[in-house]
Amino acid sequence: MADSIAWIPGVLLLGAAVNGLLTLCSAHRGGPKKGMVIPFALGAPWIAFALSVMAFFKVKGGEVLSTSLYQWFDGTLFTVDVAFQMDSLSAVMILVVTGVGALIHTYAVGYMSKDPGFGRFFSYLNLFTFFMSILVLGSSPLLLFVGWEGVGLCSYLLIGFWWKDGAKAQAGSKAFIVNRIGDVGFVLGVLLIISTVAASGKSVHDFASLEAFATGDGKAALESPFIGSFSVVEVAGFLLRLGAFGKSAQLPLYVWLPDAMAGPTPVSALIHAATMVTAGVYMVARLHFLFVMAPTAMAFVAIVGALTALFAATIGIAQNDIKQVLAYSTVSQLGFMFAAVGVGAFSVGIFHVVTHAFFKALLFLGAGSVIHGPHEEQDMRKMGGLIKIMPITGWTMIIGSLALSGVPPFSGFFSKDEILASTLHPHPAFPGGIGPILYVILTIASLCTAFYTFRMVWLTFFGESRVDPEVRKKAHESPAIMTLPLVILAVGAAAIGFLGVPHALGGHNVFGSFVRQTVTSEVEAAHEGSGALLLVGIAVAIAILGVLTSYWFYRVRPSIPGRLFAGLGGFGRLVASAYRVDALYAKTIVNPLTRSAKRIFYEVIDVRFVDGLVNFFGSFTKGLAGLMRLFQTGAVRTYVFFMMIGAILLVWSVFSWS
Secondary structure (H helix, E strand, C coil): CCHHHHHHHHHHHHHHHHHHHHHHHCHHHCCCCHHHHHHHHHHHHHHHHHHHHHHHHHHHCCCCEEEEEEEEEECCCCEEEEEEEECHHHHHHHHHHHHHHHHHHHHHHHHCCCCCCHHHHHHHHHHHHHHHHHHHHECCHHHHHHHHHHHHHHHHHHHCCCCCCHHHHHHHHHHHHHHHHHHHHHHHHHHHHHHHHHHCCCCCCCHHHHHHHHHCCCHHHHCCEEECCEEHHHHHHHHHHHHHHHHCCCCCCCCHHHHHHHCCHHHHHHHHHHCHHHHHHHHHHHCHHHHCCCHHHHHHHHHHHHHHHHHHHHHHHCCCEHHHHHHHHHHHHHHHHHHHHHCCCHHHHHHHHHHHHHHHHHHHHHHHHHHHCCCCCCEHHHCCCCCCCCHHHHHHHHHHHHHHHCCCCCHHHHHHHHHHHHHHCCCCCCCCCCHHHHHHHHHHHHHHHHHHHHHHHHHHHCCCCCCCHHHHHHCCCCCHHHHHHHHHHHHHHHHHHHHHCCHHHCCCCHHHHHHCCCCCCHHHHHHCCCCCHHHHHHHHHHHHHHHHHHHHHHHHCCCHHHHHHHHHCHHHHHHHCHHHHHHHHHHHHHHHHHHHHHHHHHHHHHHHHHHHHHHHHHHHHHHHHHHHCCCCCCCHHHHHHHHHHHHHHHHHHHHHHC
16 A cells, blocks of 8 residues: 555656647647546546545554655655655645545546647646645655746646736736745755755655654754844745745745736635645645744744735625635634634644535635636626526525535534634744734634625625526526536535534544654644634624624625725725735836836846847858958859969969079
8 A cells, every 4th residue: 555655656757758749749730639538637646635535544543654666866855755654634634635535636627628729738737736736745855846936837827727818827927926925935045954954964865754853853953043033944934934824825926827817717625725825834744843843934824814814805895706805714723724824724724625625616606606607707696596597506505605604514614613712722832912912803804704705605606696698598507517526526525624523523533643653743732632612603694794794785785885996995896805915015026027027137237248249140151251252153163274373373382492
């Protein structure tokens, strides 16, 4: 079984390669037939999921599975193998990646059935899942980084899949560039840790040996001063968190994710709800033994996470595009996850990763079904009454909305409640006094979440239909291959939370106990058993208040939102425009860099220097060739004349020397 975990990424890579070759070989015929693509497109993720389940039961029994394929390189500072490892943390993540991923692949067969790029799309989708499995199962920071960069590449390919549309191509480029900014921090952080280990004369080649170093002989080296009063591990922590902020769309690097909705809806569900955007949270949990040594960095991350959660939630209230609402919701929920890991509740953050994967994938796929039904309409103001036409889509999305809002007993309630409770629980790695502030911020964000989520439900599925009459005649429920994944995800969104019933509600938090087999630290252990019935009651009251308020605004008194928005004036327009952060970035960063690139790198360096140098040598060569034309005329008399001149000069030179 240990050796078989290498087949999890293996079958995914095989699916990507086969579909890629089929697409290339049949490009002249307009692409491969769907019947040739589907077996590999769906077979790869489902087989990977089956292998993950079998391996999970071994890990559940207390084993840690590991296998090494070959030595990647043997360097002076460290040795790295292409090796995979499955412990309780990676087991949870790989089940999400392959299980939810397989359902999204299945849904995508129906969603993309009429797209001419069907084979290319599934080649990219399989390739993305392959890199995500490398990220999760890689046994070393450098192998994790291979998966980290791979999913970044695939997100570029998938977001800009419809590249002939300039806006969609630009959205893919934006995601790629913003992620690269964060990845600079990730690379520098990893190299700083590796160089510190090497300077101590130790050898680190995987996470296990790095943890042994950090908690043993190397602790003093990592805690030694590096910049001013900041230690090596604190600086590395800040750098690694920069990478996490880019990948997981936190302030100020969140701007790529809302634009990423330009890709096909299955891409939004897979990359920006269930897998890629949670990679930063996973990385922090995987390197928890380093972060608990850097309390300042942890406090910084918790604060940024909480602010991101509230910031994005307020934007979500004012959006009318159904996918944009879910996009900002994803940014906000990622903020909750970072707040959890920032206060040291690593298993709680991972629990929210799992519950979020189910209900947010469900909501994105449901949104895709809604868009697919009324023929590519995304504006909720032009919907309404769709529950009668699309009952399966509607009721499954309501379940997902209840989970996202934190209404018991749906999954989001259990994970979000634990996050709120964890902010108030004192522990040695987090400075006192900030916890209550985080709690208040996240509670307000929870209220906003429940409000905008059910605003989406009321506007989309209930009330009078605002769908164009001609479009309404053609609106329909999605086919079974799209609705079946919705039903399965809805069951998960409703039930998966019971794995983490907290002690305050009489549960044993099976999920937390399982993850803590790997995430072992005093800080994490301090959160076990945290929470109180009063906090649970407040969380439930906040969720219900948000739902009821949205019901009053959009079902009982639908005229109120318009008047309220008009009363807010410029501030309302500012929120609706996402606080014009993109415009600010364009004015202060993008446009100055573009002008500098044009005036310095293009007009001076490229045109004047490079092109000028090339043109000089070209003109010189051309002039030299023109001179030679005087001698190379092709006329025999000319050649005889120069031969005579040469002979005379030769005779003259001989007599001169003699």
